[in-house]
Every structure is written in structure tokens, then in C-alpha cells.
Amino acid sequence: MFTMRRISMLFLLAAAAAAQTGKLGIFTNSADVGAPAIKGSAEFDAAKAQYRITGSGANIWGTADQFQYVWREIAGNFTATATVQFVGQGAEHRKAGIMVRQSLDADATYADIMIHGNGMPGLQWRNRKGDDTNTFDLPFDKPATYQVKLVRTGVKIFMYLSKDGSEPKLINNTEVSFQNPVLIGLAVCAHDAAASETALFSNVSVEPQAPPAGKK
Amino acid sequence: MPAANSDTISGMRKLVLVWLLASAAWGQMGKLGAFTNSEDIGAPPLKGAAEFDPASGQYKITGTGSDIWAKADQFHYVWREMTGDFAVTATAKFLTEGIAHRKAVIMLRKTTDTDSPFLQLAIHGDGTPSMQFRNNKADITNTIDFPTEGPGIWKLKLQRQGTNITVWIAKDGAPLRELGETIKQMGSPILVGLGVSSHSQEALNTVLFSDVSVEIVKPASAGAGKK
Numbered sequence: 001m002f003t004m005r006r007i008s009m010l011f012l013l014a015a016a017a018a019a020q021t022g023k024l025g026i027f028t029n030s031a032d033v034g035a036p037a038i039k040g041s042a043e044f045d046a047a048k049a050q051y052r053i054t055g056s057g058a059n060i061w062g063t064a065d066q067f068q069y070v071w072r073e074i075a076g077n078f079t080a081t082a083t084v085q086f087v088g089q090g091a092e093h094r095k096a097g098i099m100v101r102q103s104l105d106a107d108a109t110y111a112d113i114m115i116h117g118n119g120m121p122g123l124q125w126r127n128r129k130g131d132d133t134n135t136f137d138l139p140f141d142k143p144a145t146y147q148v149k150l151v152r153t154g155v156k157i158f159m160y161l162s163k164d165g166s167e168p169k170l171i172n173n174t175e176v177s178f179q180n181p182v183l184i185g186l187a188v189c190a191h192d193a194a195a196s197e198t199a200l201f202s203n204v205s206v207e208p209q210a211p212p213a214g215k216k
Numbered sequence: 217m218p219a220a221n222s223d224t225i226s227g228m229r230k231l232v233l234v235w236l237l238a239s240a241a242w243g244q245m246g247k248l249g250a251f252t253n254s255e256d257i258g259a260p261p262l263k264g265a266a267e268f269d270p271a272s273g274q275y276k277i278t279g280t281g282s283d284i285w286a287k288a289d290q291f292h293y294v295w296r297e298m299t300g301d302f303a304v305t306a307t308a309k310f311l312t313e314g315i316a317h318r319k320a321v322i323m324l325r326k327t328t329d330t331d332s333p334f335l336q337l338a339i340h341g342d343g344t345p346s347m348q349f350r351n352n353k354a355d356i357t358n359t360i361d362f363p364t365e366g367p368g369i370w371k372l373k374l375q376r377q378g379t380n381i382t383v384w385i386a387k388d389g390a391p392l393r394e395l396g397e398t399i400k401q402m403g404s405p406i407l408v409g410l411g412v413s414s415h416s417q418e419a420l421n422t423v424l425f426s427d428v429s430v431e432i433v434k435p436a437s438a439g440a441g442k443k
Contacts, residue, residue, distance in 0.1 A: 138395075
């Protein structure tokens with residue numbers, strides 16, 4: 001009985017480990033959103049725990065988006081982190097960052113923290129399917145590697161940021177109403193339907209908020 | 217003799233100058249200073265008020281109303297109409313205690329309708345700065361809240377250049393620091409002014425706005441405002 005338990009426990013642990021370091025690391029799916037003309041791609045390097053994501057697409061903006069998305073489903077509150085670094089040159093406003101999204105529809109409700117190619121960080125969101133995109137862009141000086149953290153607490157989406165490898169600092173928050181479950185993941189957009197851009201994501205984590213004590 | 221002559225001329229000059237200054241001051245500082253109108257938006261049950269003191273250049277604005285939030289607003293608004301690109305600065309001090317989220321704002325507003333599109337830089341009574349906006353008439357309100365720094369005297373600056381709207385804040389005499397910018401198509405003409413909401417229909421809150429300026433600024437460089 002004891003052995004059986006141990007075996008089934010090991011099996012469960014192994015399965016959990018496999019799920020965590022699957023083909024896409026902690027995520028389960030990757031796809032182009034908004035059918036860009038040039039196909040994107042995503043690779044997870046398990047040894048480096050690094051995601052290499054290539055995306056095309058006109059933009060994540062206005063009333064419809066085009067980009068490459070790597071995601072998993074999640075319900076409730078969570079914290080997602082990533083270190084975001086662009087590879088190569090591209091449009092000033094190419095984007096890489098963390099996105100929470102209602103669905104894979106091109107005009108879905110979303111909120112994201114995007115780092116632009118020129119170094120400008122922005123908190124951007126679409127309140128309702130098919131609505132216009134809202135943005136709040138931060139002051140910046142030059143391109144950089146950023147540590148990005150997105151926290152969802154109810155309707156609040158918090159943006160944390162740092163540049164020098166230090167702990168990300170709270171910058172601001174907005175409010176966006178999602179239905180559970182949502183998609184949480186990484187996004188790359190070239191800001192040019194005729195181009196492809198690549199970004200590297202490391203130190204990536206998605207942590208659900210622990211359920212309240214005493215409640216299962 | 218020449219001395220007397222010169223005195224007369226100098227006296228004349230001085231008179232003309234005083235007259236010119238007075239008329240300029242009068243033009244810029246009517247009953248409501250840099251602004252032309254003052255009213256309660258959204259018909260709150262209590263009445264708000266606004267006073268301008270030309271000697272100190274200060275505006276004392278008393279506002280009531282449930283909030284500037286969601287799909288309709290209640291607050292006291294002191295405004296003028298403007299077109300094109302401009303910057304507004306004001307230093308806000310709450311003179312009365314009240315609800316943590318009572319608001320003092322610099323606001324751009326399409327109309328005086330309660331559910332009009334608007335964009336504002338707000339300082340809350342508890343010292344939380346926010347930029348908030350309603351994109352379409354009767355739409356919900358969006359917010360970007362910044363970390364609370366505690367109650368104080370807050371200098372606020374909001375600048376519009378084309379579709380770029382940039383905001384700055386400073387607490388207790390510190391130099392202005394830029395929070396960031398958004399992109400909004402608000403059009404011209406637009407109402408530009410100061411507002412106060414008590415965040416309660418049963419309360420009145422008074423805010424003293426000093427060092428208020430409304431300046432025309434140069435248009436943004438080409439390409440700005442494009443995402």
C-alpha cells in the first residue's frame with residue numbers, strides 16, 4: 001500500500017514536472033493571433049529556461065491585433081513575470097511583453113505590459129471585445145532589457161518594472177474586467193505586417209495566488 | 217526745464233503702461249481668472265462654488281458629487297474653451313477633510329454633459345495620483361492609478377500636443393516629474409479647466425488651486441502620437 005502510494009506519487013510528480021517543462025515550458029500553446037501574413041514561431045530552451053518568440057503583425061492596437069502569442073489558461077488572481085530582451089533591429093514600436101487576454105480573437109479584451117523596441121514601456125488594454133486600445137506609456141531614454149511583472153487582482157491589473165536586474169517596482173495599475181478563465185502569456189509583435197521580430201524571455205513565471213486559508 | 221519735461225513724459229509713459237497692464241490683467245483675470253465659466257456638472261443635490269482671488273491668483277473651488285467615474289459624473293467645474301495644443305498647471309491643496317477618494321483635477325472635457333468624454337489628471341485626497349478618461353459619451357471610465365504617496369500639496373501639469381496627452385506631478389514643492397503619456401483624439405474646441413468632486417453627494421470639499429496657468433504650446437513634432 002505504502003509502495004503503491006509512493007509510486008503513484010512519483011508518477012504524479014513526474015507528470016507535473018513534465019507539464020512544467022513541456023515543449024513550451026510553463027505554457028501550453030503558441031499561435032499567431034489575427035492571422036498575420038508572415039507566420040510567427042515560439043521555441044522553449046529547457047536548458048536555459050528561455051523562450052525565443054518570433055512574431056510578425058501590424059500591431060497590437062486599435063480595434064484588432066496581430067502578433068505571436070504563447071499562453072496557458074488560468075483562473076483567478078496571479079502574478080506573471082519575465083525578463084524581456086529584443087534580438088536584432090526593427091520598427092521603433094515593435095513590442096514584446098506579458099499579456100492577459102480573454103480569447104484568441106483578434107479583437108479580444110486584453111491587458112498587457114509591452115516593452116517597445118525603442119525602450120518605451122507601456123501599459124495597454126482593450127476594455128471590451130472590438131473596442132479601441134488604451135495606452136499609458138512611460139518616459140524612457142533608450143532600448144534596454146526590462147524585468148516585467150503583471151499582477152491580476154480582481155479587476156485590477158498592476159504593472160511592475162525594473163531595468164537593472166533589480167526587483168521590479170510598482171509603476172501603476174488599471175482596471176479591466178475579464179471572465180474566468182483567461183489566457184496568460186508572452187507576446188511579440190513586429191509593428192510591421194511585412195516584418196518578423198524576435199524577443200528572448202527569461203526568468204518567466206506564472207504563479208496563481210494561493211487560495212484563501214481554510215478554503216479548498 | 218528739460219528735467220520737468222522728462223518727468224512729464226515719464227509720468228505719461230507710466231500711466232499708459234499701468235493702463236495697459238491693467239487691461240491685460242483684466243482680460244486674463246476676469247471674475248474666474250484664466251477661466252470663463254463655473255458650474256456643477258451632473259446636478260449634484262448640494263451646490264458647489266468657485267471664487268477667484270486676483271490678488272493671490274488663487275482659485276477656491278468647492279465641489280460635491282458622487283464621483284467622476286463610471287458612466288456619469290458629479291463635480292464642480294471651472295473651465296474655458298480652447299483649441300489646439302496647450303499646457304495647464306495647477307497646485308492643489310485640499311482645505312477640508314473628507315473621503316479618501318475625493319478628487320481635485322485638471323480636466324479636458326468635450327461638453328458639460330454628465331456623461332461626456334473627458335480626460336483628467338486627478339489627485340485624490342489620500343495622495344493617489346491618477347489619469348482617468350472616458351473615451352465615448354456614456355462609456356465607462358478608464359483609470360491609471362499611481363502608487364499613493366500620502367496627502368500633501370500637489371502640483372499637477374497636463375499637456376496636449378495633437379493626440380499626445382502627457383502628465384506630470386510633484387508633491388510638496390518637489391520638481392515636476394513626468395508620469396507618462398496617453399494618446400487620445402479629443403478634438404477642438406474642448407473645455408479645459410479645474411474640477412473638484414467630494415466623492416459623496418452628502419459632502420462638500422474645498423480645494424485651493426494656486427500657480428494656475430494655461431499656456432499655448434508648440435505642436436508636436438511630426439510622427440508623434442503614432443503607435
